[in-house]
Amino acid sequence: MEIIRIPRIALDTCRKHLLKGRSIGFVPTMGALHEGHLSLIRRSRSENDITAGSIFVNPMQFGPSEDFDKYPRDIENDIRKMRDEEVDILFMPDRSVIYPERFSTYINIGELSGKLCGRFRPGHFTGVATIVSKLFNIINPTRAYFGQKDFQQTVTIKKMVKDLNFNIDVVVCPTVREPDGLAMSSRNTYLNEEQRKAASVIFKCLTKASDMIKSGIINPEQAKELMLKAISEEALITDTDYASVYDPETLDEITEMSGDVLLAVAVQVGTTRLIDNVLINM
């Protein structure tokens, strides 16, 4: 595994592979790797000649009151995991080469950025789109891999790829879960034992609502109530940002079902914000 810290070197290295006709799969991460990330790497390895990963905790996608400083960093283990998964290229730039002095260019995705998590994290998806477009230009991947857990992220990146004519396939991979259903997330490490147990209610409420809909009760209001009720019964969930039924393309809350639907939840467990979702193909 080649570890590269300089954009220009990563660019030249990836370009050489490209010129030899090799496909490049790309797995951008913020490190603190878990099984979810590793599943993306494995999928990339199975579909491409070369797999490139990146580790960069992107300050631009954190709000001023968010957890940038305490975001888990475990660089030695991350490198080991990437190597064990036979990643070919690991791009691990310093903040100063990604955002040099007087950096000032931003990609705004429009309405989609303001929905769901965007309402609670202003600027977050501008930060995501900007860093991802930079990484795309550096790595020049054939395919890029993202987890479905961050559903709105996948939708906004697909939107950017389409609107700006990036020649990249965005591959969305299934959410990887703990045995009790909790979606894997680097932020799960913030939870104490009791909070960790309580957090399992997120996937449980999504499953309940999903089961209800699949059983034929295709009523978004009822699904929403079911989720909110289940969450409210868990005392350690301190706040609910949203829990409802959405159009998976527009991310608008829906009151009538026609076509695929997204059940999505964002809650606070103490100071930790957790999200999850389930997509139902009708």
Added chain:
Amino acid sequence: MEIIRIPRIALDTCRKHLLKGRSIGFVPTMGALHEGHLSLIRRSRSENDITAGSIFVNPMQFGPSEDFDKYPRDIENDIRKMRDEEVDILFMPDRSVIYPERFSTYINIGELSGKLCGRFRPGHFTGVATIVSKLFNIINPTRAYFGQKDFQQTVTIKKMVKDLNFNIDVVVCPTVREPDGLAMSSRNTYLNEEQRKAASVIFKCLTKASDMIKSGIINPEQAKELMLKAISEEALITDTDYASVYDPETLDEITEMSGDVLLAVAVQVGTTRLIDNVLINM
């Protein structure tokens, strides 16, 4: 010359050349081609294996009260000129494939967009950056060619290329001028005979100020006064947006000279807005 109207086909065609190790020079235009454009094409031909041109009058870079509808269109002659200059690929997309319904992604370059022309054309440089990034992703050029006449455009595009890690050399070519010094511009066709004569004062005032500075009077205030005075003596110049001395990197007006300076002018001649500039290497 291959004429291509569909982004995906342009992308695949350019990619084939790229995979054969060929360099691609790119000359994006809004059509109504004049000698300035042709000089960019010739420069590209001399430096690259393949030259791609594009013609697209980009609605996003026109303000609501600007001249999008009446902007000169002369597509038959443009195609002939591109062919005569031995352009290899002409990308000529319809508006609907560049901005399909629900298009919503914008690239904001930050402070530079608000300087000089940006003060009078809000949104203009966001429109420029967005279309150029789209064209860059479609054509994947090795080098892209722009005229120095649109100096702020070249600065913002260079900034975007740097900030977003595009692997493209931005080549700025000298302004091509009419015999009386007027910078070539598609908008010159708007001028009637008298206005056309009056417009020559733009380059004359730039030359006067430049000569003064080069003669050793390195005083921005005096240079500015000289330009404003020359312009004010021309009755057909109906308004002056700006005429002064600027830092060519930050585009800020300067009061003391240290390093290169930009003399830049934007005026109205009737309903026609004309710009020009001279760069002085100190």
